[in-house]
Amino acid sequence: MKDTVTLTMIVKNEATNLEACLNSVNEQVDEIVIVDTGSTDDTLLIARRYTDKIYHYPWHGDFSAARNFALEKASGEWILYLDADEKLNTGNSSLKDLVNSDKSIEAYLLPIHNPTGDSNSEYNRFLVLRLFKNNGRYRFQGKIHEQIIVEDPKSIGLAEEIVIEHKRLSSQERNRKRGRNLNLLKKACADDSDNPFLRYYLGVEWLMLGKPTKALPHLQYAYQTLTDNHLLFRSPALRYLIICLKTLGRLDEAICLCMEADLRYPEYTDIHYLGGILFEEKKEYEIAVKWFNQAILDGTPPAVYIHMNGSGSFLAYYHLGYCHEKLGRSESARKNYEQALEINPCYIYPVYNLFLILLAQYDPGYVLKYLKEKIYWQNINLATTVARLYNTLGYPYLAYQCLEDHESKEDKAEECRFYLGKYSVYSGRLQQGLKYLQQVTEEGDLYRRAAVHRIIALILQDRQTEAKAAALKLWRIPESRYKALVLLELINWMEKSKTGGSSEQKMWDTKFLKNAGEILNHLSRYLPEFPAPSNNRISQVYNSLESIINSSASGYRTLLQHYRDKIQGVRSFLDYKIGAEI
Template identity: 40%
Template sequence: MGGLIGVVMIVKDEEDKLRACLDSVKNIVDEIVIVDTGSVDKTVDIARTYTDKIYSYPWQEDFSAARNFAIDKCSCKWILSLDADEHLETGAGDLRVLITDTASEAFFIPLKNCISPSGSDFNEIGVLRLFRNLPQYRFFGKIHEQISITDQELVRFSNYPVIIHGYIEPGRRQNKRRRNISMITEQLKRQPENQEFLKYYLGCEWLELGKYQQAYECFWSAYNKLDSTHIFFRSSVIRNLIACLRHMGKFEEALTLCMRETEVYPEYTDLFFDGGVVLEQMGEYEIARRWFKIAIDLGTPCILYQHSNGTEDFLAYYHLGHCCQTIGKSEEASQYYQAALQHNKNFIYPLYGLYMVLATRESCEKIISYFSKQGYIESYESRQALGQLLFASGRPDLAVKVCMQAEGLTMLSCELAKYSLYSGNFKQALDVLQKLKTGSQQNNAEILKTEILAYIFMRDISTAQVKCLEMWRHQTMRAEALSLMALIKRLEGRQQTHITKYEPGFVEHLLNIMADCLRSYSEDSGVFIHVAKCCEELISQFEEGSRTLFAFWQREIKGVEMLLDIRYQNMRGLYSWKKRGP
């Protein structure tokens, strides 16, 4: 044989991902073998800049056949199998040291499957992708193909190298799911002897498509057939069964499964985390806290188990914070939210809870300063989240400042235009909107609505009317255009004509405008108050609108009550306050 390590890949139309994959391995392997199954883009041209071992293979709806063809073309002693949307991280250890002077013939290595564009959210599993180039080691299965090694003494687990599977856009992912379902269903007919594994993979596809009953039936079938010798598949099946039961609202069944299987796998962090989430959904916050603390104490599970990043730290801390906040332990909640952010500052959800706790005792300005010093708002997403919270708190002016602190660069967005608008800076709002109205953004409903409201607040009614007519031309925006035209008529003292077809959307759009006006912060508050009153008058014309208004004011009152309750929690027991209504 030639060198020590060869990378083998099958590709098709991967011009946007292939280069990153090959750059990650080109300096650590001796050979790169690429088998193309019918690309029509620049995939093959890119591949030629890295290797001359490029082969064509007619696609036969069989991943194993294509991969095995690639292995046959490799001359190295060891095979590393990769996909084009993956790349290798070798920083944790030397790949060559791992496979030199070893009696092992294959390694399970970590694969991190990114579930968010940032890459900070991922699931981790162990995959058999590194093995000796021997005739008996070939892939089987037309889809979700695997290498089968009967003598487990020859297989080891390693924490390196790590394969990173890149984030796949939702549309592309959904198309792959439907293709996979068709292929697995056909394979089930031809290979009933592998039913438990095929049912597992089929369940994964249904789960990702949100078909929970179908997924549950597949996982349950696999669960009843898999034993302890297939620990990875069995542990993953258990977690997926719990997910299905949670989505179907069967919390007691999910909890029973968690309790039973944590007895079997007492070291499996993710099961305790899942149990905590189930208990949280059942309203059992104190017990849920104990489960989340166990997950934290256990730490990252071994590679044998399917693992979701964060169940051992930031996710568990976040849920601990939520449980504490819900039962009135706001100081403890604050500590857990901060612990979550310390472990992962890209995980923005603790920001919401921490903000709510701090808002009961600190000014908005002090909260911004504190978040900034702690490094909580360095990312675009975190600044966006804080902007939303500040706007909801009635400080759109501060929301503007947060959105314009992106290392000196303004975050041009519809949100920035909205915050500028409700802080009374109408011209700045229009300037942002004008910059946004390019290309595909030109017919964005939110941009058009914000632009019309800007002219309404500037009392430029004639321009607002012209913009409303432009909006009306778009079939999907007619309910919103109608609500804005009705608002203009009411501001002019005229009555709106009878509305039937667009009534539900009409009420919803006007309620949103009214709510936003209530959160304005400007020296010229009169125009916002006037618009809000006109919206309320228009909504109350309808029976359903009156009910919607009543529900809205109830939510607003409850929000105030909650803040008062947290702020004055030390005085509980010194007074009794009977709240009216349900």
């Protein structure tokens, strides 16, 4: 008979997370035990859809006590425990097969992926003991960052294929949880100040809260006190200690630590990657190149080490490209940036540098043709980024061409229509632009921005009545009121200009002028793909908005800053292009 598995959880106000968590594990376990510590939202309502084993436990600041209470209610031969903001990804494996695969194993370490960026490929990987036998010998210890202690390391297995994925939290939620953890850790450390595990966790919380000075002594103590028998904690203590020293600007100390660790843990990829980052920060690019190359040779380190995904692949290639670029090796830099993008098209940062390298050597149309032939071009976020770069440089028709092949991507359909409409407008295809922009729904996040570009398109077509009606509708949205006021004033100004009337000087406030400057910046990028010499409408609109801004005593500052920004943008690109040619 196969062993049974019970999922145990402690929850409080987890209505936004609980369903996704339980869906991910429901088919993998035989029993679900949920202990609630005082929810006031729909947490219990959601929990009842999955189990009737729901219990209440009064919270008094002790995670282990609550988890041990859950263990008492579990009847399975094995215990899996998760937090509500986590999901289980078993891939092609199963928990049942795992727990029945080796009878000598009493507990398993599972990888957990903690996100560090916006894409699914940006995360830190840790190993955590989350699956163990329910034989009465194992109980949670520690009021905060509770642990199951298994004395015999030979009875602990590793399940690399079954991954716990932590949800990416908002900065507000992360800080709330860190503040709670910090208070509990301070109390625990007051009673047991020599405990290196508590000191490690306390150092990490301070570091993540942006307090590296407070974090440093705790991380130093943890790293110096922990031995290789606790490498699951010593390796992250080392990594966070290096990051802490870097944050404090103590680069030489951090480099010395990397060198010492390189001798002791030569297979630890992240140490070589961090060493490269430190030398890059010191502008010692040749040495940095050697460290990044070593990280790439290392690849993914043994599972016992905390690991930032990409430190031995796309992240290292990105920084390798940057160092080669600084050393004047644009061709090597280009290859490295492309390798980073081919490995992970979701990590779009290399495309900025790659785009400028290519543009310094080739004409803009050829650069787009070159990029479209690459496999990473299929990533719509990458294509959108390149489109924005083209638009910023004054090539809206090429920006449009970046996205024309992505229009059918359902998950990004509205965003794609918005940008296709915007770039159509500023490349002179006004009617096409209106068609796209009118498809952006009022319920979406992009509606207000789409409305602005739609009104500009109507003004450029001299459809003033429609433009005014659309601007009045936009004015009813409080967040867009100033943009609407600018557009209404522009329409009125142009109507008066037709009849020979003049507008009096006005005292525009700073918000009006700021929004007027933003719209002026959009108009300055208007460049028809097939310009008509007789069409001077854009000049009339642009000059009218300039006059509106100038009609205010302080408006000249807005115009001055607008032209300074334009000049600086050209200068920066020319500096880049000239530098690339030397």
